[in-house]
Amino acid sequence: MTTTTEPTTGNRKITIFDTTLRDGEQSPGASITPEQKIVLARQLAKLGVDAIEPGFPISSPGDFAAVQQISRELQGVEIVGFARALKPDIDAAIRATQDAGLRRLHLFISSSQILLEHQLRKSQDQVVRMAREMVAYAKQFVDRIEFSPMDASRTGEAFLFELVEAVIEEGATTINIPDTMGYALPDEYGRMFRRVREHVRGSDRAVYSAHCHNDLGMAVANSIAAIQAGVSQVEVTINGIGERAGNCSLEELVMAIETRQEALGVETGIVLPELYETSRLVSRMMHFPIAYNKPIVGRNAFQHESGIHQDGLLKNRNTFEIMDPEALGIPRNMIILGKHSGRHAVMHRVSEFGIELQNEQLEELFARFKTKADVQKIVTDDELLRLVGSTINRTLERFKLADVQVVTSSRKHRVASVSIVDAVAGEERTNSATAEGSVEALIRCIKASMPFELEFIDLELQSMAHGEHAQAEAAVEIAVDGRPYRGSAMDQDVVLAVARACLSACNQAARALVAAEA
Ligand code: KIV
């Protein structure tokens, strides 16, 4: 029943059903415009997901239009129209997905006693009747029908079996058994699939799907348990976003499958190098920050603070890493140096800048580095370069911030003026700009000062401490000639932190351009 490329290794293929744009969008504050949905859907297709649930067509004209356009544009991926077991919902989902190359309808209805009594206000008999009628109705238009009994893991077995049997009889092709409230334990969740498949008549006429929420932090573990119990599809979201504590995270599940393939005997068609970019795009567009310690895509996920770990890692990556971040599209320079870093790691980073140091210079640099790292949590590339420069009495950065002035006002536009020294051109350039925000005005000035075209991609701001003396940490991403460069910096002044981070990224771009010419 899978629609995509067959496995290449003899492993069982798991269908990755992405619901970032439907269940994920139900995260408080994460909603996005129809245009943004289309951009994200394109990236999901590039990531290699098998099915995309792009929204809830009946819920708004915008969602309808987004599902419709995604169906028209992404002909190579299965598009899923989401609907309650109600005719108007089904009609909307059918119309919205009309032009898809391959489509499926996903119908759901509540099944647990507590939801029947207090939310749906229907009896079990009425629910079975509605489910039957609506699956039969939808089946006239679309062959591939997925059915979800909502809150299945808190539904008694007898009723769950009865409902599943009824919809299979009417032609449901995928049975999705959601752990809607994130309540199940892994062994219970896996057992539920085994029991349904053993006890429901006609169970082998459908394929099975897991859909787990993360309220108790078990969404990935439960999805793995379901895979071990034989399901062939898992419903996931990028960065695990979704209602309340979210859904099973695509990147965590896929990397668990990838890393423990021998134990699990399954594989996915996900294009691993697209994982990081997809995660960043979702986080940016949905204004949903990623926790530093989030597995796979969190900024600390591949950072090794301890000198022992860093040293081992530089000798052989497998000592302290079970995954290779670069294979997931995560740039190595995300590994940030801090006070626990050892000589070896600092030396390695300096050599990545193309700088060779004598032994005494390295000792001196390391002492300066440790002093710096003691007073702040991390030492950015930019600061490390300044330390190297002062150790060898040379300016290593092409661009240096000479001055920044920003005039902010609650009535008028913000005005910025930035002076940058360009060591290669041997001049100081000053540019001024106005904009609606201080950062925007600042960035316009920096762009105007650069000898190359740069695109400002992303800015992340964090407060590094509490109180009046809090330091702001800015992480900026720019692109030059389509290549991304990241810079980060800390300052007590937010605007200065942004300016320094941006200049650090510009300096990296300048170094890369020189290296490319050489
Ligand atoms: O969590 C859930 O139960 C759902 C469905 C309605 C599939 O998102």
Ligand code: ZN
């Ligand atoms: Zn859900």
